[in-house]
Amino acid sequence: AGLEKTASVEPASTALVPAPVDIANKLRYLFGRNGDYTVTDAYQGTAWSVREKLIDSFNKTHDHWKEEDPKFIYYLSAEFLMGRSLINTVYNLGLDGEYAEALNQLGYEMEKVADAERDAALGNGGLGRLAACFLDSMATLDLPGWGYGIRYKYGMFKQALKNGYQVELPDIWLTKGNPWELRRDDVKFEVGFGGRVERRKQGNKEVTMWTPSEKVIAQAYDNPIPGFNTPTTSNLRLWDAVPLTEFDLSAFNAGDYDRAMLERERAEGISAVLYPNDSTPEGKELRLKQQYFFVSASLQDVLSRFKAVHGNNFDLLPEKACFQLNDTHPTIAVAELMRLLLDVEGLDWDQVWTISTKCLNYTNHTVMPEALEKWPVKVMAKMLPRHMEIIEVINEGWTKWLAGHLKDLAPEERAKRIAAMSIIHENPWNKDEMLVNMAYLAVVGSSAVNGVAAIHSNIVKDEIFNDFYQIFPSKFQNKTNGVTPRRWLAWCNPELASLITDTLGTSEWINDTEKLAGLRAYASDKAFQVKWAAVKKAKKAKLAELIKKVHGDEVNQDALFDIQIKRIHEYKRQYLNVLSIIWRYKQLKKMSPEERKKAVARVCVIGGKAASAYDMAKRIIRLVTAVGDVINKDPDTKEYLRLYFLPDYNVSLAETIIPAAELSQHISTAGTEASGTSNMKFQMNGCLIIGTWDGANIEIAEETGIDNVFVFGVRAEEINQLRKERKNFKTDPRWDELMRDIEGGMFGDKDYFKPLVDSVNNMKVGNDWFLLANDFASYLKAQEDVDACYKDQSEWLRRSIMYTAGSGKFSSDRTIREYAEDIWHVKPCRPTV
Numbered sequence: 001a002g003l004e005k006t007a008s009v010e011p012a013s014t015a016l017v018p019a020p021v022d023i024a025n026k027l028r029y030l031f032g033r034n035g036d037y038t039v040t041d042a043y044q045g046t047a048w049s050v051r052e053k054l055i056d057s058f059n060k061t062h063d064h065w066k067e068e069d070p071k072f073i074y075y076l077s078a079e080f081l082m083g084r085s086l087i088n089t090v091y092n093l094g095l096d097g098e099y100a101e102a103l104n105q106l107g108y109e110m111e112k113v114a115d116a117e118r119d120a121a122l123g124n125g126g127l128g129r130l131a132a133c134f135l136d137s138m139a140t141l142d143l144p145g146w147g148y149g150i151r152y153k154y155g156m157f158k159q160a161l162k163n164g165y166q167v168e169l170p171d172i173w174l175t176k177g178n179p180w181e182l183r184r185d186d187v188k189f190e191v192g193f194g195g196r197v198e199r200r201k202q203g204n205k206e207v208t209m210w211t212p213s214e215k216v217i218a219q220a221y222d223n224p225i226p227g228f229n230t231p232t233t234s235n236l237r238l239w240d241a242v243p244l245t246e247f248d249l250s251a252f253n254a255g256d257y258d259r260a261m262l263e264r265e266r267a268e269g270i271s272a273v274l275y276p277n278d279s280t281p282e283g284k285e286l287r288l289k290q291q292y293f294f295v296s297a298s299l300q301d302v303l304s305r306f307k308a309v310h311g312n313n314f315d316l317l318p319e320k321a322c323f324q325l326n327d328t329h330p331t332i333a334v335a336e337l338m339r340l341l342l343d344v345e346g347l348d349w350d351q352v353w354t355i356s357t358k359c360l361n362y363t364n365h366t367v368m369p370e371a372l373e374k375w376p377v378k379v380m381a382k383m384l385p386r387h388m389e390i391i392e393v394i395n396e397g398w399t400k401w402l403a404g405h406l407k408d409l410a411p412e413e414r415a416k417r418i419a420a421m422s423i424i425h426e427n428p429w430n431k432d433e434m435l436v437n438m439a440y441l442a443v444v445g446s447s448a449v450n451g452v453a454a455i456h457s458n459i460v461k462d463e464i465f466n467d468f469y470q471i472f473p474s475k476f477q478n479k480t481n482g483v484t485p486r487r488w489l490a491w492c493n494p495e496l497a498s499l500i501t502d503t504l505g506t507s508e509w510i511n512d513t514e515k516l517a518g519l520r521a522y523a524s525d526k527a528f529q530v531k532w533a534a535v536k537k538a539k540k541a542k543l544a545e546l547i548k549k550v551h552g553d554e555v556n557q558d559a560l561f562d563i564q565i566k567r568i569h570e571y572k573r574q575y576l577n578v579l580s581i582i583w584r585y586k587q588l589k590k591m592s593p594e595e596r597k598k599a600v601a602r603v604c605v606i607g608g609k610a611a612s613a614y615d616m617a618k619r620i621i622r623l624v625t626a627v628g629d630v631i632n633k634d635p636d637t638k639e640y641l642r643l644y645f646l647p648d649y650n651v652s653l654a655e656t657i658i659p660a661a662e663l664s665q666h667i668s669t670a671g672t673e674a675s676g677t678s679n680m681k682f683q684m685n686g687c688l689i690i691g692t693w694d695g696a697n698i699e700i701a702e703e704t705g706i707d708n709v710f711v712f713g714v715r716a717e718e719i720n721q722l723r724k725e726r727k728n729f730k731t732d733p734r735w736d737e738l739m740r741d742i743e744g745g746m747f748g749d750k751d752y753f754k755p756l757v758d759s760v761n762n763m764k765v766g767n768d769w770f771l772l773a774n775d776f777a778s779y780l781k782a783q784e785d786v787d788a789c790y791k792d793q794s795e796w797l798r799r800s801i802m803y804t805a806g807s808g809k810f811s812s813d814r815t816i817r818e819y820a821e822d823i824w825h826v827k828p829c830r831p832t833v
C-alpha cells in the first residue's frame with residue numbers, strides 16, 4: 001500500500017521546510033512561478049505542499065496496517081461527493097495554524113485561497129456525500145478501511161440559469177491537475193466485457209473460460225483520507241479506464257484514423273462522466289459497464305493483496321475483508337466475487353457462496369420503486385455472459401431453497417411467493433422481457449441489509465423486502481445516517497465552533513458530538529443567546545454577500561433566512577414551498593404598509609440540480625425563478641419577501657449556506673425521503689426545521705424535542721389510503737386560488753407551467769401522487785407557527801441552541817461505529833506516531 005521503500009535511499013520528508021518556503025518551492029519547481037502569485041497559485045502551492053504531509057501520514061498508516069494485517073472494510077460506491085479538500089485536510093492534520101500563517105506571509109487569507117479549489121463532485125446528492133462523510137469518520141475512528149469508486153473525468157454537471165431555466169455545463173475539474181491524488185502506476189487490472197463463455201476439461205476438472213470481446217485497463221488513483229486528531233490517513237482508491245493499447249498505429253498507417261482512436265475512446269468513455277440521476281436508475285448500458293468496471297477492478301485488487309499475505313487460504317477472506325455495497329449500484333459484486341473465486345481461483349460453488357455472502361453487505365437508500373435497479377437479462381447476458389450464468393445458478397439455488405423452506409404452503413401460494421422473490425423475473429411492463437432485480441440479488445447475496453433511518457428501515461422490512469424479512473429477520477438492520485461534524489460544523493462554521501468550545505471548555509465535541517448536549521444548559525441563557533445570535537448574524541451577512549454577487553440584490557439581513565437546498569425532485573416538494581411563498585406574497589400585497597411592518601420578513605433561498613432528463617423538475621426550477629422575478633421586484637413587498645434560486649448547488653455552496661440558515665425545509669411526502677442528511681447539517685448549525693414526519697426528521701425531532709420542530713403533514717401509514725381517495729379530496733380554497741394564478745399566467749410562462757398545475761390539480765392527468773394538496777393547509781399552518789416563533793427571538797434562539805445540542809446522534813462517527821460493531825466487525829488499528 002505505502003510507497004515501496006528502496007533499501008538504499010530514505011526519502012527526506014519536506015515536513016521540516018517552513019511552510020511559506022515550501023509553498024514558494026512548489027510554485028517555482030512545479031509551476032514555474034517566481035513571485036506575484038495569483039490566488040490560484042497560492043492554492044496550488046499550498047495544496048502541493050500539504051500533499052506531502054498527507055502522503056507521509058498515509059504511508060505511516062499503511063505501513064502499520066501492513067504489519068498488523070487487520071480486517072479491512074471496503075466501501076464500494078459509484079459516488080463519492082468529496083467537495084473541496086484543502087481546508088478539511090489542513091484542519092484534520094492540525095496544520096491550519098501553520099498554513100494560515102504561511103499564507104498571510106504570502107499576502108493571502110486561507111479562506112480566499114480555499115475558494116480557488118474546484119469541488120470534486122463525483123456524486124449526485126445524499127448517497128454520494130454520505131460516502132464521503134463515512135470515509136472521514138472511518139479514518140477518524142482509526143478503522144482499516146478504504147473507499148473504492150470511479151475517477152470520473154467529468155463529475156456532476158455545472159448548473160447555470162439561462163432566462164431562469166436550468167442549463168447543464170460539463171464539470172471539467174481535472175484540467176489543472178489534482179494535488180489530492182496519487183496515480184498508482186503499479187496498480188492496474190484488466191476488466192473484460194462481452195465475448196463468450198466455454199467449458200473446458202482441465203485434468204479431471206471442468207473449468208469455465210470467459211473470453212471477453214473487449215478489454216480495458218483499470219488504472220488506480222489513490223486519494224489519501226486524513227482522520228481528525230489521529231495519525232490515521234486511510235484511502236479512497238478511484239479507477240480510471242484506459243485502453244489496453246494507447247494508439248492503434250497499424251490502423252493509423254492504414255489511414256483509418258477513427259479506428260486508431262476507437263479503442264481509446266471506448267475505454268475512456270467508461271469512466272468519463274457521472275450519470276446525473278439522483279434516486280432514479282440510469283438504464284443505459286454504459287451505466288452497467290461503469291458499475292462492473294469499478295467493482296471488478298476493486299475485487300481483483302483486494303484479492304491480489306489478500307493472496308500476497310495469505311496465499312489461497314480463501315476461507316480466511318471473510319475475516320480479513322468485508323464490503324459495503326452503497327445501494328444497488330455495485331451489486332454486480334455478488335456475481336463478480338463468485339466468478340473470481342470459482343473461475344480464476346478454482347474453488348467450488350458452495351465454498352465460494354459461503355465466503356462471498358459472508359463478505360458482502362448491502363445498504364438500501366430509497367424505497368421509490370422506480371429507483372430500484374433492474375437490468376434486462378439480455379443486456380446483462382450480452383455484456384457479462386459469465387455473470388448472467390452465475391446469477392441464474394444463484395437464483396436456481398435460491399428458488400430451490402425457497403421451495404423447501406415454504407414446503408408447508410399450498411402449491412399455488414408457494415409458487416406465488418417464490419416468483420415474488422425470484423431474482424430474475426418478468427418485466428411487469430413488458431412480459432416478453434426478463435429482468436435481473438439487483439436489489440433482490442443484493443439481499444440474497446449479502447449478510448446484512450440496512451436502511452438509513454428508523455422509519456425507512458421499517459419500510460424496508462415491512463414493505464419492499466417483507467418477503468425476505470420474514471425468512472431472514474436477523475439480516476435486516478437500521479443504520480441511521482450521519483454527517484461529519486468536522487466539515488459540516490467545525491470547519492464550515494469556525495465562529496460557532498469556537499463559541500461552543502469556549503462554552504463547553506473543550507473542543508472534544510468535534511469527535512465526540514454527544515458532548516454538544518452540554519449546550520442545553522445555556523439554551524435560555526440571555527448572554528449566551530446574544531453571542532449565539534451574533535454568530536448567525538455574521539454568517540447571514542456572508543450569504544447576503546453571495547446573493548448580491550449572484551443576483552445583484554441587497555437583501556434585508558434581519559429577515560428570516562428560509563432555506564431549501566437539495567436535489568430537485570417531485571417527492572422533495574420544492575413545488576409546495578413555492579406555493580406557500582406565492583400565498584405569503586399575496587397576503588403581503590393585501591396588507592397595508594403598517595401591517596406589513598408587523599409581518600415577519602423572509603429571504604427564501606432554493607437551490608438544487610434537476611437530473612438533465614427530468615422535465616418536471618426543470619419546470620419546478622423555472623417556477624422558482626419566475627416567482628422570484630415577480631416578487632423580488634415588487635415595491636410593495638420586496639422589503640418583506642424575497643425568493644432566490646441559487647444555481648450550481650454543491651458541497652462548497654452548502655458550506656456557505658447552511659451556517660447562515662435559520663429555517664430549513666425538509667418537506668418530502670412522508671415515507672419517501674429515506675433519511676435526508678442536509679437536515680442533520682442544518683441541525684448542527686442551529687437552524688430550525690419545518691418538515692414532515694419522514695426520514696431522519698423524526699429522529700431529529702426526538703433528539704431536539706418534538707415541540708422545537710415545526711412538523712406538519714400526513715403520516716406515512718396514511719399515504720396509500722389518501723392516494724386512493726385523492727380524486728375526491730376537497731382542496732383548500734387557497735390552493736385553488738394559487739392553481740388559478742399559475743395557470744392564469746401570474747408568473748408568465750403559463751403553458752410551460754400547465755403540466756405542473758395538471759400534475760397536482762387535474763385528476764384526469766396527474767394524481768398528485770406526492771399529496772401536495774393534502775398537506776397544503778397544515779403546511780401553511782406550520783409556516784404561521786414559524787412566524788409566530790420568530791417574533792419571540794429569545795424562544796427562537798433557545799430552540800436554535802437546542803438543535804445543536806441535540807445533534808450529537810447525527811455524527812457519522814456514531815453511524816460508522818454502529819456499522820463497525822454490528823455489520824463489519826472491524827476494530828480500530830491506530831498507527832503509533
Ligand SMILES: [N-]=[N+]=N[C@]1([C@H](N)O)O[C@H](CO)[C@@H](O)[C@H](O)[C@H]1O
Pocket residue numbers: 125126127128130278279280327365366452481673674675676677695
Ligand atoms: N439514492 N438515494 N438515496 C438518497 C439520496 N437521494 O441520495 O440517499 C441518501 C443517503 O442515504 C438519503 O439521505 C436520501 O434520503 C435518499 O433519497
